[in-house]
Amino acid sequence: MSRTDTAKTAGELVPVKFSRLTRRGLILGLSLSQVIALGIGGISLVGALYAGGGILVLYSAPIWLLAITLVWVRIGGRALVEWLPVCTWWLWRTTGGQLLYRRRIVTPRPAGTLALPGDMARLREYADPETGAGMIHDPTGNTLTVAVRVTHPAFVLLDPSEQNRRVTAWGRVLATICRSGRISALQVLERTLPDSGQGLAEWWAEHGTHDGSWASTTYAELIDRAGPAGERHATTLSLSLDMRAAARQIRTAGGGIKGAANVLRQEMATLVAALRAADLTPSGWLSTGEIAVMLRTAYDPAIGPTLERHGQLGQDLATAGPVAVTETWDRLRTDSGHHAVLWISEWPRSMVYPGFLAPVALSTGIQRSISLICTPLRTDQAVRDIRKKKVEHISDQAQRRRIGQIQDASQTAEYEDVLRQEADLTAGHGVLRYTGLIGVTAPTVEELDTAVAAIEQAAIQASCETRLLVGQQAAAFTAAALPLARRI
Template sequence: MRFARLPRRGVLLGFSALRLASLGFAVAILVPALFVGGSRSAALTSPLWGSAIAAAFVPWRGTPLIEWVPTALHYAWRAATRQTRFRARPDRPRPAGTLALPGDAAALRFLVDPDTGAAMLHDPHAQTLTAIALLRHPSFVLQSPDEQARRVHGWSRTLAHLAATGSGTRVQILEVTLPDAGRGITGWWETHASGDSGAWVVRQYEELMTTVVPAASAHRTLAALSLDLRKARPLLRQSGRGLAGAAAFLKQEMTLFQASLRAAEIQVPWWLGEEDVAATLRTAYDPGFGATEQATAKLDTAGPVAVEEHWGHLQHDTGHSAVLWVSEWPRVAAPPFFLHSLVFQPGIRKTISMTYEPIPADEAIRDIRRAKVEYATDAAQKARLGVIADLSDSVEASDVVDRERALISGHADVRFTGLVAVTAGSLEELEASVAEIARAAIQSGCETRRLYGQQARAFTAAALPLGRKVSR
């Protein structure tokens, strides 16, 4: 598999609207200054037009400075209005049926389906209804290439089925990795060990455990199935009105999703109920929750006690977190297990989130045609102005043609976004863990970028199984 490059189409000659506005501002100041006062006036106004030109071309963290202006202004406004801080208020109980989450996630409501016992999360603003499943799957890396290809094909057909329904259903897969003391390994050996304790095989196995246990980690895979109530409105009329009808239709989608996963050798033991979802949300904000004993939680009190958002990280309860965006995927041929180094990076508490949004065929065709027109128009403008075309432009145009060819062949088009939420006990440990995760991503053929000025929303999308839509 070779992934396409991240499209970087612009309004004109590859420049975005913000960069064009910055250059236009510089020209609007420089040209009148030259006509009015000549070079002396141009020199006096150079701080203005020079700063505008520099903002359009000088990069910071791989992005031109002018592109950071909306994010920086929005973060500054939220900081000035104290929206970057959250404190739980025990003296002000929340309305029944709502989640105790900070930010725009505070509007989420929940209901428990009486038939399946699954807790369904309703977002009244985004008009979505989400159910969360626990996934179990056998070993993948140790399988033969043919078996791996068969399972990958089964997963691709699952996404194709979701795209064919036209209900706007999104899928979020979370791979949660928690540092483990190794009790699962040593406890099994203490229970099942038999034979001579001084035998060579026993000594070798115990020596292996001594080496492996310090780097042991516990893995948990969740899937959030999110139904778009706006796009599925024509289909919801068959199941009933209101939230009850949406829940009935979502149960049908859950059954189809669970059945389609069997082709990929993925099992759904159960859909998470209120207590399971509450423990998942609470553990994300409070890493120490339930570490020493089996703890219980309720959704109306499962949120954090305190959250403090900073420019580059998030401080919450007993941990610090930072969210990385997978900005580039492997551009060379990669095997199905190319994320092995990232998933199995030892000793780091992290959550890898993959959000898949299947696109209906007609919408995908329109998007491909629009992209082809934009690339052709941009190439014609560059040729007319004498600008040398970059090889990256032709590669991106070729990727669009490949998408069209795959769509015509019967495959589904999918928008996907990868996020990695890293959590540590202190800020120093967090920075070290982020650096290790960035190196592991490079080993996997990926590039990551830290999301600055938007860590709170990014954490909600990356570390919580809420199936929230990620901006394109």
């Protein structure tokens, strides 16, 4: 993402431009799977011609015609050959019974594990004795994750100079994450939750006038009725430590989970300082009980207001998971909700101002979660990646000139994005890869379809392109709705 030079005045809000989603392939824009399929078809055709042609070419026609169809016919923005691994994996999971999850009520779970479906069953909990934070250990991914709740003023209501200052400060927060070299991912999760009205009722009980008058009675009835019908926004940041990259520091700190917790605690202190410098208010690291409540309400949204009114209920990770999960091709059904996850496949291609996601973030009447997963790249890795992209672009340009193919504007824009990233990296900025996911939840399938259509329209207003993820809704939901910094 790069800033323009059109606004030089201090305090003036500066528009930004996102890099395009790269569509380069192995050669001439073709992916590896397309090249393989095209190669198989070409070999069959050439072999038939050399073997005698004529009837042999006709006999081999199903092979090379199928190869051409798989390479050039596209469905949903993908070539047919690229759908093969997705469909194959889906059929494998279907025949293996992996699309259904039912909790075993009688069988106890191992101590310290999370009652979650799928590959998340391997996650382990650890309560940090110094900070009280609940840490989630992934022994397979070798990560240790912690989450903090963040409060902030409404960005769209600030004046342009204040917005510009906060955007710059948030950039410094991301730069801090990049320089560490030990962070696996940073997840920004913004959710809308049904409001139980507890906060409003507590305010009225403390500050209201209880004199039995008509106004007092009417106001109390209004709070009692309207409070639970509202919604509130909650924002959390999840920080994931890469235990492989921090192996030396972990050994120095004592090794094991305790050593990893000591190293992560240093990153936590650095992040909190950076957030406060950016005028963001961290309200304490989430404990294991608070994480349990978030997991429970994600899978069982109907229980959320009840858990909020009774603060001690549901704060056990061993029972926080769903009772039942059923995954379909493009939907997910859990205890009391139907879910669908959209992927932000294309960020705005034109210049936009910060806050461009307001149509999505401020959509009312829809229970949804916006998850932005930031994956920092080490400087040496980013340099190699940019150098590789430049070589591929230059090679593709030479190949196109050789065969007389015209280079279109999108390919030129991608190459300019690579040059811009190289300039930013040379200037000392960090490089992050962003993944945007939007999880939509509704009590019925009909309401879910309506909500998904509304979010897609809001994304269009925000100049973003979204796609409904298919064949992987369960994994996508864990990345979009849970504060565990999961990848997909």
